[in-house]
Amino acid sequence: MDDYFYKDINSCATFENKRMIKYFTIILLTLFVTSCKGQSNSKNEKNVGGPCEDCEATLDYKLLNITPKSTDTLPGFQENKPKIKITGTVLKKDGKTPAKNILLYVYHVDRSGIYQPSDEPIGWEKRHGQYRGWLKTGNDGKFTFYTFRPGTYPKVQEPEHIHIYVKEPNTIPYYIDSYLFESDPTLTAEIKESEKNRGGSGIVELKMKDGILTANRDLILGLNIPDYD
Numbered sequence: 001m002d003d004y005f006y007k008d009i010n011s012c013a014t015f016e017n018k019r020m021i022k023y024f025t026i027i028l029l030t031l032f033v034t035s036c037k038g039q040s041n042s043k044n045e046k047n048v049g050g051p052c053e054d055c056e057a058t059l060d061y062k063l064l065n066i067t068p069k070s071t072d073t074l075p076g077f078q079e080n081k082p083k084i085k086i087t088g089t090v091l092k093k094d095g096k097t098p099a100k101n102i103l104l105y106v107y108h109v110d111r112s113g114i115y116q117p118s119d120e121p122i123g124w125e126k127r128h129g130q131y132r133g134w135l136k137t138g139n140d141g142k143f144t145f146y147t148f149r150p151g152t153y154p155k156v157q158e159p160e161h162i163h164i165y166v167k168e169p170n171t172i173p174y175y176i177d178s179y180l181f182e183s184d185p186t187l188t189a190e191i192k193e194s195e196k197n198r199g200g201s202g203i204v205e206l207k208m209k210d211g212i213l214t215a216n217r218d219l220i221l222g223l224n225i226p227d228y229d
Helices: 002-043 055-062 189-194
Strands: 071-073 083-091 103-107 132-136 142-148 161-167 179-181 207-209 212-216
Touching: 055 103, 055 132, 055 161, 071 132, 103 142, 132 142
Parallel strands: 071 142, 083 212
Antiparallel strands: 083 142, 103 132, 103 161, 161 179, 207 212
């Protein structure tokens, strides 16, 4: 009789344990799903700019524990020539109002035209190379970065260029027209006409100022960007 009694107790305990496990599993799953939904909704990021496989590289600064500022110096600046300085102001869609808290990601090839990574590349550096940097605008919307003039792709008739991607607080990252240099002999009239002017024209003129080749380009958010309200 006692054996049956203990068997019944153990059976009930097993059943109760299973029921409690199931109950807490449901609770945990509910909390997890709710949390995920809340995280997704809290971002409220718009899909703009069209397809861009590598635009997520814009967020690599998190992997590198970098706090982007309005001014940055890219790797290789001291070792390479000609050195250049790029300035600008990010403007809202009206083309007049400075835009704050705008994240910019720039990268380019080395003087040989290669996206050369460092010895221990992190994230998208494996594809974009080590000559890259991040900036974030302040209240005045201004930004400045120092780097060197990139080379042209080996055996490819492609103008010298610096890629630039944009991340607004309410959008996913998207690309705008790369920086091109007016003095580049490979920048033909045909290539100029084919530009989409995303964010405004990327063609800049380098002028010697305070001992460094300098160019200015203001960026207009949403200009010629697909799916941008």
